[in-house]
Amino acid sequence: MTAHGEIRVGLIGYGLAGSVFHAPLVAATEGMRLAIVVTGNADRAEQARREHPGVEVLGSAEQLWARADEVDLVAVASPNTTHVPYARAALRAGLAVVVDKPLAATSAQAQALVDEARRLDRLLSVFQNRRWDGDFLTLRRLLARGALGDVHRFESRFERWRPTPKEGWRESGDPADAGGTLYDLGSHLIDQALVLWGPVARVYAEVDRRRPGVQVDDDAFVALEHASGVRSHLWMSATAADHDLRFRVLGSRAAYVKHGLDMQEGALKQGARPGAGWGAEPEARWGRVGAVDAWALVPAEPGAWPAYYAGIAAALRDGAPPPVDPADAVQGLRIIEAARRSAAERAVVELA
8 A cells, every 4th residue: 555545456357347346436435546457458448548537557467467566456357267367466466356256267266266365365355246235235134133034035036138148258158268147147146145144055056048159058046055944046047038026035024025136237337426325226116025915115225335345445454354255255156066066967966
């Protein structure tokens, strides 16, 4: 950090994740400055300079490592297969690292990276921003006060309607690129389930390719049996013509039902930036709690994605725990691997 405590950030990648999520949230974090963006794409380089005046743009990660003393934190928002090599290089350059999800393509790669960060005594965290979705925060509030009673089933959906695949590795690339719905959307749903209900004992999954030409999964269902006894049923899809239901949580006292995705992604894509009123949902989008014909609207907690980088700043300045422990990402990847095995074998997979 600079003498006055400013955290200088180097961002690798300026595609969707880098430009829409990481860069605006870094810029909105007090005491953080987006100092360097790494992209080899001329159009994206110009976009970065336009959106963040004063930022320096480099054409390769190797150039960033040569100037490692000019940044304190590296955010890796490049394609999934580059996450591990870039994160490892940043750690070895003496830098703290944030990696966009998924942390790695395999749990073994992720665990090796976590071990290296510990050995080097460097901060490593994973950008699981949807822990700060407004609907997820609202559900956690309800659970904390026992409003649902004993929960026995957690239904969670992250679905889209894209009958024509988008170009790029996420939907049309090789499976080895760690694309597809399990890595892209499942990383969020599985992480949320682990935060709420703890370790998983058994996994069952159905994983499919529905659209012509895609090489990676675009439609999946994953069922988790948690050691706590709760069952999580998770749907993720790019082929859902009806995709409005987000949460359905069933408890002994009541259910919580929520429609519509958190609004922060849409706001960032439209150019809005965190500030007063950020993440607030209108009443028409609130969820409801109740049973049968007795329901009540539940005021929504504001979405709080900026809290992630605020937590990173606190970890670097004050030694606070990182906002997301990378060990959680290792467990999430173990579940993704078990889901793939379950789908291939058409069987329930036990987790040790």
